[in-house]
Amino acid sequence: MNLIELQKKLTTAARLQKPDDRVPYAFEKRIMALIADGAVASTRLLWARGLWRAAVSCVAVAMVCGTVALFTPDSHDGGNDLSQDFENTLLASADVDDSPLP
Amino acid sequence: MERSEAELIAAVLAGDSASFEPLVAKYSPRVFATARRYARRESEIEDIAQEVWLKAFDKLKSFRGEAPFEHWLMRMTVRTCYDFLRGHQRNRESSFSEISEPEEDWLERFVADPGNAPEDADAAKLLIDRVMEKLSPEARLVIQLLEIEDRSVKEIAKITGWSVPLVKVRAFRARGEMRKILVRMTKEKYL
Numbered sequence: 001m002n003l004i005e006l007q008k009k010l011t012t013a014a015r016l017q018k019p020d021d022r023v024p025y026a027f028e029k030r031i032m033a034l035i036a037d038g039a040v041a042s043t044r045l046l047w048a049r050g051l052w053r054a055a056v057s058c059v060a061v062a063m064v065c066g067t068v069a070l071f072t073p074d075s076h077d078g079g080n081d082l083s084q085d086f087e088n089t090l091l092a093s094a095d096v097d098d099s100p101l102p
Numbered sequence: 103m104e105r106s107e108a109e110l111i112a113a114v115l116a117g118d119s120a121s122f123e124p125l126v127a128k129y130s131p132r133v134f135a136t137a138r139r140y141a142r143r144e145s146e147i148e149d150i151a152q153e154v155w156l157k158a159f160d161k162l163k164s165f166r167g168e169a170p171f172e173h174w175l176m177r178m179t180v181r182t183c184y185d186f187l188r189g190h191q192r193n194r195e196s197s198f199s200e201i202s203e204p205e206e207d208w209l210e211r212f213v214a215d216p217g218n219a220p221e222d223a224d225a226a227k228l229l230i231d232r233v234m235e236k237l238s239p240e241a242r243l244v245i246q247l248l249e250i251e252d253r254s255v256k257e258i259a260k261i262t263g264w265s266v267p268l269v270k271v272r273a274f275r276a277r278g279e280m281r282k283i284l285v286r287m288t289k290e291k292y293l
Binding site: 002010011012016019020021023028030032034 | 119120122123126127130131132134135136138139148151152155156159212216219221222223226227229230231233234245249250252277280281284285288
């Protein structure tokens, strides 16, 4: 069999085939809907990414603060606790006011 | 008043995605016609066309307006079709035993009198489709563009992104591959 001739014949047959250019009904609407979905999805994705990053940063800051608090040596002297210090500071001005005038 | 292509593209790039719709409506017939050369099932053809348009929308920024939008889009279409071929190579190893009766008749007619077998017969079209499906993706793309669409090597290099020597090498190999498939087809039928 003449293969070169067969190849030529079949290639010519393919050339004679006019490609069908039918487009499904409302195809452009479908594409536009997909594009709109994609845009919404990408906005959501941006927000989600940002929020996750913020959450991770917050956890990291909280962990650093916790570690610092845990390993900082106790600086209280004389058995005064925080509530006592707070009360002293708050009432300091009152103590000053109560002092007798010269 | 109808807006020009350049105006539509500029509007899309400025954020008005609705301006993309007239472009989709105008060029979809060409995209579908090209996709039908590489895929058979309508669902696959629609998937290709959809992918082409979504890619075109995403990459519109890279369109510099030096060449017509249609050329840029067709390049993207052919490349998407090539990716499709690479992902769907399932039919390549099947035999020719499932050739239909009209195809067999056409082949017999060709064997008896090569000059008399009509090229415009449906059977010849079915046969070439069958042969094309058995080619490797590279060979199919080259045969389609070079032999069937009659494009130059330079044009093919531009469309595919391959170098000119690579297109030539692939064209040489593709012809050889096609001949091998024809040998296999005729051997299965006539030996």
